[in-house]
Structure formats: structure tokens, C-alpha cells
Amino acid sequence: MNLQGKVFQGKSWGYLGAIVFLLALWQYAAWSLQTPLLPTPQAAIAATIRLLEADLGKHFWVSTYRVVLSTLTAFLIGLPLGIIMGYEDRIDRFLAPLVYITYPIPKIVFLPLILLFLGLGDGSKIFLITFIVFFQILVTTRDAVRKVQSETISSLRSLGGNRFQVYRYVLLPASLPDVFTSLRLSMGTAIAVLFFAESFATTEGLGYFIMDSWSRAAPDEMFAGIIMMALLGVGLFIVVDFFDNIFCRWQHLNGYKEGK
Amino acid sequence: MIEVSHCDFIYNQGKSQVKVYDDFNLTIEQGESIVLIGPSGCGKSTLLYLLSGLQKPTAGKIQILGDSVKGTRQKTAFILQEYGLFPWLTVEQNVSLGLRVRHTVKRSYKPLVEEMIQKMGLGEVKHNFPSQLSGGQRQRVALARALTLQPDLLLMDEPLSALDALTRERLQGLLLEIWQEQKLTTVLVTHSIEEAVFLGSRILVLLDGRPTKVVGEITNPLVGKSGYRQTEEFFQKTSYVRSLLERGGLDESAR
Numbered sequence: 320m321n322l323q324g325k326v327f328q329g330k331s332w333g334y335l336g337a338i339v340f341l342l343a344l345w346q347y348a349a350w351s352l353q354t355p356l357l358p359t360p361q362a363a364i365a366a367t368i369r370l371l372e373a374d375l376g377k378h379f380w381v382s383t384y385r386v387v388l389s390t391l392t393a394f395l396i397g398l399p400l401g402i403i404m405g406y407e408d409r410i411d412r413f414l415a416p417l418v419y420i421t422y423p424i425p426k427i428v429f430l431p432l433i434l435l436f437l438g439l440g441d442g443s444k445i446f447l448i449t450f451i452v453f454f455q456i457l458v459t460t461r462d463a464v465r466k467v468q469s470e471t472i473s474s475l476r477s478l479g480g481n482r483f484q485v486y487r488y489v490l491l492p493a494s495l496p497d498v499f500t501s502l503r504l505s506m507g508t509a510i511a512v513l514f515f516a517e518s519f520a521t522t523e524g525l526g527y528f529i530m531d532s533w534s535r536a537a538p539d540e541m542f543a544g545i546i547m548m549a550l551l552g553v554g555l556f557i558v559v560d561f562f563d564n565i566f567c568r569w570q571h572l573n574g575y576k577e578g579k
Numbered sequence: 580m581i582e583v584s585h586c587d588f589i590y591n592q593g594k595s596q597v598k599v600y601d602d603f604n605l606t607i608e609q610g611e612s613i614v615l616i617g618p619s620g621c622g623k624s625t626l627l628y629l630l631s632g633l634q635k636p637t638a639g640k641i642q643i644l645g646d647s648v649k650g651t652r653q654k655t656a657f658i659l660q661e662y663g664l665f666p667w668l669t670v671e672q673n674v675s676l677g678l679r680v681r682h683t684v685k686r687s688y689k690p691l692v693e694e695m696i697q698k699m700g701l702g703e704v705k706h707n708f709p710s711q712l713s714g715g716q717r718q719r720v721a722l723a724r725a726l727t728l729q730p731d732l733l734l735m736d737e738p739l740s741a742l743d744a745l746t747r748e749r750l751q752g753l754l755l756e757i758w759q760e761q762k763l764t765t766v767l768v769t770h771s772i773e774e775a776v777f778l779g780s781r782i783l784v785l786l787d788g789r790p791t792k793v794v795g796e797i798t799n800p801l802v803g804k805s806g807y808r809q810t811e812e813f814f815q816k817t818s819y820v821r822s823l824l825e826r827g828g829l830d831e832s833a834r
């Protein structure tokens with residue numbers, strides 16, 4: 320088997336171990352607590368399978384669509400802007416105060432305004448997640464670019480590289496590892512915000528599904544929703560890791576060596 | 580070939596200013612191999628930055644083959660201190676980057692890159708990343724990348740420091756070969772007196788101070804002669820360079 324295959328196999332065992340561990344913990348808690356609020360894993364999994372045949376799948380895809388689209392938008396705006404702010408001092412001097420003032424404000428307080436202008440549909444939810452995740456990506460990227468040594472830039476310049484090529488061949492690849500880290504962190508934030516945004520004024524999405532099951536006092540269905548949310552998170556992490564391994568291969572060389 | 584006339588250079592360090600060069604003059608002929616040696620912080624790297632066009636003199640003029648240096652120049656290759664390789668590119672990508680940046684068509688640079696990789700003995704590691712190479716291999720990558728640009732002027736900032744003694748001697752031999760074979764003009768910075776005398780057709784001993792001064796200029800006509808390292812003349816030149824450096828140190832403490 321080739322190296323990547325072996326690494327992949329190693330990772331799969333890791334996931335399997337984690338799942339078994341969590342299920343055992345859950346089972347133990349359900350047995351010892353003996354409360355209808357915490358169903359056993361079997362009941363929850365049975366409910367998941369049953370509900371997937373109904374409309375749980377639809378809720379899952381709606382949530383996936385919202386998180387992916389908003390994170391992608393935040394990434395596509397935050398990455399270039401962060402790189403530019405990190406390199407062009409003049410732009411940074413102008414934009415940094417703006418970012419510092421708006422970053423700490425909990426964006427959720429704008430929700431009434433967002434709902435007013437974007438309505439109750441997908442737009443407002445996607446905007447809210449994008450808005451929050453954008454700042455994380457922007458600030459991380461800018462700081463990553465600032466860490467780039469001036470010698471590295473001089474080295475490209477000495478080869479005849481122009482300003483655009485400094486971005487393309489130095490600043491972008493140098494900041495990518497940190498950008499992937501911020502993407503992973505953003506995934507957690509994005510899903511938390513998603514849950515919040517879906518928990519009212521909508522009838523679609525995992526957030527709605529979980530809250531609705533709760534109000535109907537159907538804990539096994541609620542846990543089916545939680546399982547799907549966990550799957551959504553894991554799926555997104557795997558996707559980010561996948562791209563990280565492709566675009567930042569130079570960062571993962573030790574990992575490959577250990578895999579031998 | 581190179582004419583540095585009446586150059587001043589000042590670094591701004593916060594509010595204070597560091598005058599590294601004041602009315603500095605230097606002429607380098609085509610095909611010379613200049614070695615700059617001097618204590619740390621005396622301005623050797625700064626001089627290379629000026630010659631490469633990455634830094635502009637605060638006053639004065641630098642001309643190469645009659646043209647004023649304004650920004651980087653097509654036929655100047657510069658190997659920065661600590662190699663200046665890009666950790667995210669493989670050996671092959673690093674070597675071809677200069678040509679890519681210059682919009683050379685891939686079809687036409689591929690063979691040149693391959694030839695350089697073979698010549699520098701990097702065939703086995705061409706898909707490795709810099710972090711997977713030894714110091715000597717990294718240095719050869721930097722050299723290969725510089726040479727693919729087919730330069731007429733090669734600037735090197737302490738290219739062989741941080742190598743073990745034998746690797747270092749082998750690469751010194753390689754540098755000498757390249758210089759003789761390609762009729763390049765080279766300017767090399769080193770802290771090693773032996774290396775200076777082995778590689779330099781002319782050695783400039785710099786002394787720090789604000790501004791930097793040239794305290795000695797040694798012509799070294801026998802450079803490149805086989806077995807030079809073992810000769811009496813070699814020994815005399817190294818002692819002389821050493822005495823200049825030491826005398827500089829004395830002057831320093833007397834001030």
C-alpha cells in the first residue's frame with residue numbers, strides 16, 4: 320500500500336476508536352442516569368435511521384449548505400483581504416482600527432437588523448455565519464502574513480518577481496497553514512452560530528430539528544439531530560484536512576514519515 | 580563592469596539612523612571574483628543588497644555595464660544569507676521559480692532546470708522539500724536556482740557557512756569551477772579567511788564603524804590554481820588578511 324493509503328488507514332482506526340469510546344461513555348451514562356432525557360445510543364441510532372427515511376436528511380443538507388456556503392464566502396473575502404492587510408502597511412493602518420472596533424462586538428446583537436433586511440430565509444442565516452467567521456479568518460491571515468520574513472520576499476524579488484508575484488508565490492503559500500488552522504477553528508464557530516440561527520423563525524435545518532424534538536419531548540429524535548450535527552462537523556473537518564494535506568504538503572512531511 | 584560611485588546608505592531604525600555607507604566607491608571588473616570579509620554587522624549584506632538593486636543608495640550611483648541600477652536586474656542572481664529557498668516548494672520547483680517568475684515558457688525551461696539539477700547532483704532529491712535536505716544540498720539548490728537565470732553577476736551572502744568542513748571544501752571547489760567555466764563576475768561574502776583566499780581574485784577587508792570602511796584590498800592572482808591551498812603564497816595571503824582583520828579589531832578598541 321502506498322504511504323498516503325497507510326496514513327488514511329491509520330486515521331480511520333483513530334475515528335473508529337473515538338466512536339467506540341464515545342458510544343461506551345454514552346451507554347454508561349444512560350444506564351446509570353436512567354432518565355428519559357438521555358436515551359441509550361441504540362435508541363438514538365434507531366431513531367436516526369428511522370428519521371433519515373423521513374426528513375432528517377433534508378434538514379442535514381440544509382444545514383450543510385448554510386455552513387459550507389457561509390464559511391466559503393468568509394474564506395474568499397477574508398483570505399485576500401487578510402493577506403493585503405498583512406503586507407500593505409498603509410491599508411492596514413486604515414483598516415485595522417475598523418476591525419479592532421467591530422471584531423469584539425457579538426454579531427448576534429445585529430440579528431434583528433439582519434432579519435429585517437434579509438428576511439427569515441437562508442440569506443440572514445448565511446450572512447450571520449459569514450459575518451462572524453470572516454473576522455477570524457481575516458485576523459489570522461493578516462498575522463500569518465506579518466510573520467513572513469523580509470528575506471523571503473527579497474529572495475523572490477531578487478529572482479525578478481513583481482508585487483503580484485510576491486502575493487502569489489510567497490505571501491499566499493506562507494500564510495496557508497495558519498489559514499487552515501483558522502478554518503478548523505471557524506468550523507466550530509460556524510456550527511455553533513448555525514445552531515443558534517436555526518433555532519428560531521425557521522422550519523428547516525438541524526438546529527430547528529433539535530429544538531423541535533425537544534419541545535415535542537422526543538429525546539431519541541433530539542439525539543438523532545445531535546448525531547447528524549456531529550457528523551456534519553466531522554465531515555467538514557475531514558474536508559479541511561484533505562485540502563490542508565494537498566496545499567500544505569510541505570507542512571506535513573513528518574506525519575508522512577511516521578506513517579512509514 | 581560595476582561602478583559604485585559616491586554612495587551613501589542609511590537605515591532608519593525607528594527614530595535613529597544608521598549610516599552604513601558614506602561616500603563609498605568601488606569598481607569591479609568583468610570576470611573578477613570579489614570576496615567581502617569583515618566583522619559581523621559591518622555592512623557586507625547591505626552592500627550585496629545595494630548591488631542587487633533590492634536596496635537603493637540614499638545618495639550616489641551604482642552602474643552595471645554602464646546602466647544605472649534601478650531595481651532588480653535580469654542578469655544579476657543573488658543567493659541570500661540562509662539560502663532564501665521557499666519551504667513550500669520542492670527542489671525542482673525552487674530551481675525553476677526564477678524562470679517561472681520571468682514568464683519563461685515551461686517547455687523551454689524544463690530541460691535547463693533538469694540539466695542544472697543533474698549538474699548539482701540533486702537528481703535523487705528533486706521532489707523533496709527544503710526541510711528534507713542537508714545543508715549542503717540546500718546550498719546546491721540555491722546555486723542551481725541562481726545559475727538557471729544565466730547571470731553575468733552572481734552575488735552570494737555567506738553561502739557556505741553552517742556546513743561541515745569537507746562539504747564546505749567540496750562546494751568551494753564547485754564555486755571555483757563555476758566561476759572559471761562561466762566567466763562570471765561574482766561577489767561573495769564570507770567569515771572564513773581561508774575561503775576568502777581560496778575563492779577571491781580580489782579580497783576586500785571591511786571594518787565596521789559608522790560608516791563602513793575598506794581597510795584592505797588584496798589582489799590574489801594565483802586564485803584557482805590547482806593545489807593553491809597547500810602553497811606558501813596561500814599561507815602568506817591568509818596571514819595578511821588575518822592581520823588586517825585583527826588590526827581592525829585593535830583600532831576598534833582604541834577608539
Ligand SMILES: Nc1ncnc2c1ncn2[C@@H]1O[C@H](COP(=O)(O)OP(=O)(O)OP(=O)(O)O)[C@@H](O)[C@H]1O
Pocket residue numbers: 590591592597599618619620621622623624625626660
Ligand atoms: N533592515 C535593517 N534596518 C535597520 N538596520 C539594519 C537593517 N539591516 C541591517 N541593519 C544594520 O546595518 C548594519 C550592517 O548590517 P549588515 O546586515 O549589512 O551586516 P553584515 O556585515 O552582513 O553582518 P553579518 O556578518 O552578521 O551578516 C548593522 O549594524 C545592522 O544593525
Ligand SMILES: [Mg+2]
Pocket residue numbers: 623624625660736
Ligand atoms: Mg550579513
